[in-house]
Amino acid sequence: xxxAAPAERFGLVxxxxxxxxxxxxxxxxxxxxxxxxxxxxxxxxxxxxxLAPVLIFVLVLAALCRFQAASGRYIRPVLVMYLAxxxxxxxxxxxxxxxxxxxxxxxLDAAQQTAPASLHEVLMNLLMNLVANPVAALAxxxxxxxxxxxxxxxxxxxxxxxxxxxxxGDLADAVxxxxxWVIRTxxxxxxxxxxxxxxxxxxxxxxxxxxxxxxxVGSMLFIALLVNPLIVFIKTRRNPYPLxxxxxxxxxITAFFTRSSAANIPVNINLARKLGLNPDLYSVSIPxxxxxxxxxxAITINVMTLAAAHTLGIEVDFGSALLLSLIATLGxxxxxxxxxxxLLLIPLxxxxxNIPNDVAMQVVAxxxxxGVVQDSVETAxxxxxxxLFTAAANPANAVENA
Numbered sequence: 001x002x003x004a005a006p007a008e009r010f011g012l013v014x015x016x017x018x019x020x021x022x023x024x025x026x027x028x029x030x031x032x033x034x035x036x037x038x039x040x041x042x043x044x045x046x047x048x049x050x051l052a053p054v055l056i057f058v059l060v061l062a063a064l065c066r067f068q069a070a071s072g073r074y075i076r077p078v079l080v081m082y083l084a085x086x087x088x089x090x091x092x093x094x095x096x097x098x099x100x101x102x103x104x105x106x107x108l109d110a111a112q113q114t115a116p117a118s119l120h121e122v123l124m125n126l127l128m129n130l131v132a133n134p135v136a137a138l139a140x141x142x143x144x145x146x147x148x149x150x151x152x153x154x155x156x157x158x159x160x161x162x163x164x165x166x167x168x169g170d171l172a173d174a175v176x177x178x179x180x181w182v183i184r185t186x187x188x189x190x191x192x193x194x195x196x197x198x199x200x201x202x203x204x205x206x207x208x209x210x211x212x213x214x215x216x217v218g219s220m221l222f223i224a225l226l227v228n229p230l231i232v233f234i235k236t237r238r239n240p241y242p243l244x245x246x247x248x249x250x251x252x253i254t255a256f257f258t259r260s261s262a263a264n265i266p267v268n269i270n271l272a273r274k275l276g277l278n279p280d281l282y283s284v285s286i287p288x289x290x291x292x293x294x295x296x297x298a299i300t301i302n303v304m305t306l307a308a309a310h311t312l313g314i315e316v317d318f319g320s321a322l323l324l325s326l327i328a329t330l331g332x333x334x335x336x337x338x339x340x341x342x343l344l345l346i347p348l349x350x351x352x353x354n355i356p357n358d359v360a361m362q363v364v365a366x367x368x369x370x371g372v373v374q375d376s377v378e379t380a381x382x383x384x385x386x387x388l389f390t391a392a393a394n395p396a397n398a399v400e401n402a
Contacts, residue, residue, distance in 0.1 A: 015186075015187035016186055016187050016190055016371065016372045017372050018187070019186075019187040019188070019190045019191040019194065020190065020194055020369070020372065022191055022195075023037075023190065023191045023192075023193070023194025023195040023197075023198065024194060024195075024198055026191075026195040026198075026199075027194065027195045027196070027197065027198025027199040027200075028198055031199035032199075033195075034195035034196055034198065034199035035195075035196060035199050035200075037191060037192045037195045037196065038192050038193070038195065038196025038199075039192060040188050040189055040191060040192030040193075041189050041190070041191075041192030041193030041194075041195075041196055041365065042192070043189065043192075044182075044185060044186065044188070044189025044190070044192065044193070044365075044368075045189070045193075045361050045362075045364070045365045047182050047185070048182065048343075048344060048361065048364060048365075049141070049357070049361045051178065051179065051182060051344070052141065052143075052344040052345075052347065052364075053137075053138045053141050053143070053146055054138070054175060055175055055179060055344055056143060056146050056147060056150065056331075056344070056345065056348065057138065057146050057149070057150045058150075058168075058171055058172050058175045059150075059172050059175065059176070059291070060147060060150035060151060060154060060333070061150045061151075061153050061154040061157070061168060061172075062154070062168045062169050062171065062172035063154065063172075063291045063292060063333065064150075064151060064154025064155055064157070064158065065154055065157045065158060065160070065164075065165045065168045065169065075281065075284055075285055075288075077235065077392075077393045078281070078285045078289075078389050078390055078392075078393045079288075081231055081235065081389040081392065081393070082288075082289060082292060082293040082389060083329070084231060085223070085227065085228060085231055085293070085295050085385060085389065086292075086293065086294055086295050086297075086298050086329045086332055086333070087298070087325060087326075087329045088223070088227050088231075088295075089219070089220075089223045089227070089295035089296070089298045089299050090298040090299070090301075090302050090324075090325035090326075090328040090329050090332075091325050092219050092222055092223060092227065092299065093219050093298065093299040093300075093301075093302035093303045093306075093325075093328075094302055094306065094321045094324065094325055096215050096218060096219045096222075096303065097215065097302065097303050097306035097307065097310075098306075098321075100211070100214070100215050101306075101307075101310045102211050102212045102215060102303075102307040102310060103307070103310060103311045104209075104212070104307050104308060104311045104362075104363065104366060105197065106308070106311055106312075106359055106362050106363070129142050129144040129145050129148075129351065130144060130145060130148045131145075131148075132144075132145035133145075134146075134149040137149065141347060141357045142351065143331075143345075143347050143348035143351055144327075144348060144351055144352070146348075147330065147331065147348060179344075186368055186371075189368070190368055190369055193365055193368070193369055194369060197369075209366060209369060209370050212303070212304075212307055212366070212370065213370045213373060213374060215303050215307075216299060216300060216303050216370075216374050216377075216378075217373065217374070217377050219299045219303065220295075220296055220299055220377050220378060220381045221377075223295050223296075223299070223381060224244075224248065224252075224380075224381050224384070224385075225244075228240075228244065228295075228385055228388060228389075229241060229244050231389070231392070232244065232388065232389070232392040235392045235393070236392055240392075243388065243391055243392070244388060246271075246275075247271070247384045247385075247387050247388040247391070248380070248384050250267070250271050250274075251264065251267055251268050251271055251380075251383055251384040251386075251387050252380040252381070252383065252384035253380070254267045254383075255267070255379045255380045255382070255383035255384065256376045256377065256379065256380040257376070259375050259376050259379045260379060261289075261290040261294075261379055261382050261383045261386070264290070264379070264383040265286055265287055265290050267383075268282075268286045268289075268383060268386055268387040268390075269282060269283070269286055271387050272286065272387060272390060272391070275387075275391055277390060277391060277394045278394050281390060281393060281394055282387075282390050282394075285386070285389075285390045285393070286386050286387065286390055289382075289385070289386030289387075289389070289390070290382075290383070290386060291333070292332075292333040293382060293385055293386050293389070294332035294333060294342065294382055295332075295381055295382060295385055296342065296377070296378030296379065296380075296381040296382045297331075297332040297342030297345065297378065297382065298325075298328045298329055298331075298332040299378070300342045300343065300346075300367065300374065300378055301328040301331060301332060301342060301345055301346055301348070301349050302324060302325065302328045302349065304343075304346050304349075304363050304364075304366070304367055305324065305328075305346060305349040305350050305352075305353075305355075305363075306321075306324075307363070308350055308355055308359065308360070308363045309350075309353055309355070312355065312359070314353050314355075316353070320352075320353070323352065324349060324352060327348065327349055327352060328349055331345045331348045331349065332345065342375075342378060343364045343367040343368060343371070343375075344364065346360055346363055346364050346367065347360035347361065347364070350363065
C-alpha cells in the first residue's frame with residue numbers, strides 16, 4: 001500500500017500553495033509553534049545543500065556525453081537558437097534587476113562576505129575556482145570548479161563507448177530521481193520556512209518576495225512574447241506569433257502544471273508530430289532542449305543572484321554583469337529537468353561575487369517559497385521554447401499547421 005498516494009493525487013503545486021497559507025497563518029497567530037516548525041525548513045534546505053553539488057556535476061557531465069548524438073547539420077540551427085535564447089534571457093534578467101532592484105530578508109550573522117573590489121578580483125576569483133581540486137570542489141560546494149570538471153570529463157567521455165555513455169545517462173536519471181524525492185518534501189519544508197519567516201519578520205519579507213516574483217515573471221514574459229518571436233522571425237522570415245501561441249497553448253500550459261521540462265517531453269513530441277516536423281530533428285532536439293535550453297533558468301539564476309548582491313551592498317558593474325550572464329547561460333544548461341532544478345544552480349552564480357554558500361542557500365530557500373508561480377512559469381517558458389525553436393528549424397510545415 002502506498003501511503004503517499006493520496007498526497008500524490010492532490011498534486012505538488014496545491015500542496016505548496018496550502019503550505020504557504022498555513023505557514024502565514026501559523027507565523028501570524030502561533031509564532032511560538034511557527035518558530036519550532038522552522039526546523040523543518042532548515043532540514044529541507046540542508047538536504048538541498050547536500051544534493052546540489054552532485055546534481056550539477058552529474059547532469060552537466062551526462063548532457064555533454066549525450067551531445068555527440070546531436071551532431072549534424074539539422075540540429076545545429078536549433079542549438080544556436082537554444083544558446084542565443086538562453087544568453088539573451090540572462091541579459092534580460094540583468095537589465096530587469098538593474099531597473100527594479102530587490103532586497104531580500106536574509107540572516108547574515110554567520111556569513112561575513114567580502115565584496116569583490118573590481119572586475120579583476122572577480123576574474124581572479126573565477127580562475128582560482130576553475131583550477132580547484134575536483135574532490136575539494138564537491139566537498140566545499142565550489143560550483144564553478146564543479147562545473148569545470150564536469151565539462152572536461154563530459155567532453156572526454158564523448159569518445160567513450162555506448163555503454164559508458166548510457167551509464168552516465170542512467171546516473172543522471174538516478175540523481176534526478178533523488179531530486180524528485182527531495183522536492184516531494186517541499187510542502188513540509190516550505191511550511192517551516194514560511195512559518196518561521198513570518199514569525200520572525202512579519203509580512204515584510206513576503207512583500208519583498210512579491211517584488212522579486214514580479215521581476216522574475218516579467219522577465220520571462222518578455223522573453224516568451226518578444227525575444228523568442230524575434231529569434232523565430234530572424235530564422236524563418238515569417239510572422240512568428242501563430243507558432244508562438246500554439247507552442248505556449250499546447251506545451252506551455254501543460255508544463256506550467258507539471259513543472260518539469262523532462263516530464264513535458266512527450267507533450268512536445270506529440271505537438272511536433274501535429275506540426276509535421278522532421279522526426280529525425282525533433283527526436284533529438286526536444287530531449288536535448290529539456291537539458292540545455294533553459295532561458296527561464298538563466299533568468300532565475302541572474303535575478304536571484306543580483307537580488308542577493310543588492311541585499312549585501314555589492315556593486316555589480318557592466319563587466320561583472322556580462323560575466324554573470326555567461327556563467328548563468330552555461331550553468332542553466334546543467335539545470336535539472338525537474339521542479340526547482342534551476343534554484344540549485346544559484347550558488348554557482350553567487351560564488352562569483354564571494355557570496356557565502358550559507359547565504360546562497362537562503363536565496364535558494366526563498367526561491368522555493370515563491371516557486372509555486374516562479375517555477376511553473378519558468379518551466380512553461382523552457383519547455384514551450386524547446387518545441388518553438390525546433391519548429392523554427394523546420395518552418396514550412398510548422399507555420400502551415402500552427
